[in-house]
Amino acid sequence: MKLRQRIIHGLKAAADLILPRACVVCGERLLLNERIICLHCQADLPLTHFWEQKHNPMSDRFNAVIQHVLEKAWNGMEWQINGLLSNGTREKYAYATALFFYSHEAPYRHILYNLKYEGRIDVGRHFGRMLGAKLATSSTFKDADCVMPVPLHWARKWKRGYNQAEIIAKEVAAALGTRLDCGILHRRRRTRTQTRLDIKGKATNVEDAFEAYLPRLDSNDIKHIILIDDVFTTGSTLHACFTALRSVFPPSVRISVATLAFVGGV
Numbered sequence: 001m002k003l004r005q006r007i008i009h010g011l012k013a014a015a016d017l018i019l020p021r022a023c024v025v026c027g028e029r030l031l032l033n034e035r036i037i038c039l040h041c042q043a044d045l046p047l048t049h050f051w052e053q054k055h056n057p058m059s060d061r062f063n064a065v066i067q068h069v070l071e072k073a074w075n076g077m078e079w080q081i082n083g084l085l086s087n088g089t090r091e092k093y094a095y096a097t098a099l100f101f102y103s104h105e106a107p108y109r110h111i112l113y114n115l116k117y118e119g120r121i122d123v124g125r126h127f128g129r130m131l132g133a134k135l136a137t138s139s140t141f142k143d144a145d146c147v148m149p150v151p152l153h154w155a156r157k158w159k160r161g162y163n164q165a166e167i168i169a170k171e172v173a174a175a176l177g178t179r180l181d182c183g184i185l186h187r188r189r190r191t192r193t194q195t196r197l198d199i200k201g202k203a204t205n206v207e208d209a210f211e212a213y214l215p216r217l218d219s220n221d222i223k224h225i226i227l228i229d230d231v232f233t234t235g236s237t238l239h240a241c242f243t244a245l246r247s248v249f250p251p252s253v254r255i256s257v258a259t260l261a262f263v264g265g266v
């Protein structure tokens with residue numbers, strides 16, 4: 001080992017003694033070569049592999065929710081649809097993927113909890129990078145030219161200090177080598193936290209909560225947007241964002257969604 005590496009190794013070991021690092025999932029102490037998550041939990045991370053499948057349970061759920069928005073957008077643009085479909089570039093289906101499956105019982109729920117409520121930006125970065133790496137290998141997602149986080153209301157962002165979706169989106173944009181846009185989509189009003197609401201309550205809570213502006217000339221270059229959030233449950237938040245974006249982008253612009261976690265069985 002070179003002297004520099006030995007010094008770094010020594011410093012890491014000393015730091016671990018002062019402030020031991022723990023696995024975000026199981027809470028066990030991390031080894032020197034482990035970061036955020038231990039190798040055991042990493043090996044068992046319940047990956048969805050949805051980025052390898054255009055049609056999957058998450059995109060089916062999302063498309064069921066957004067269907068009426070899609071129909072409206074495409075019906076108004078018959079000529080464009082015919083043109084686009086004939087050269088095979090677009091279809092009436094939005095793509096969706098998540099990195100891993102989420103359940104309230106599984107210890108992997110700690111990843112989202114730590115990112116959202118414990119100020120663990122490093123956790124968001126780590127799993128955001130992992131999601132970005134998967135999307136970069138996906139034929140469905142790798143051509144995206146704009147990554148957008150679901151906006152947080154300014155009051156909540158001020159209180160929390162950051163927007164967890166933005167932390168993930170930054171890493172995804174870096175992995176895809178594309179732009180991060182936090183200026184087109186806005187939260188119009190503050191909403192109640194979605195956690196304790198039922199499906200209908202969630203949809204009503206976020207309806208019309210978002211709006212989109214196309215302020216910049218370079219927005220004309222956008223062909224494929226990926227909307228990013230931390231978790232996908234009923235899809236109501238992403239549906240509200242999708243509706244706002246659809247109102248300013250023509251149907252030829254594809255809008256996909258990607259999250260860290262997907263809640264099955266809703």
Ligand SMILES: [Zn+2]
Binds near residue numbers: 023027037038040041
């Ligand atoms: Zn662990």
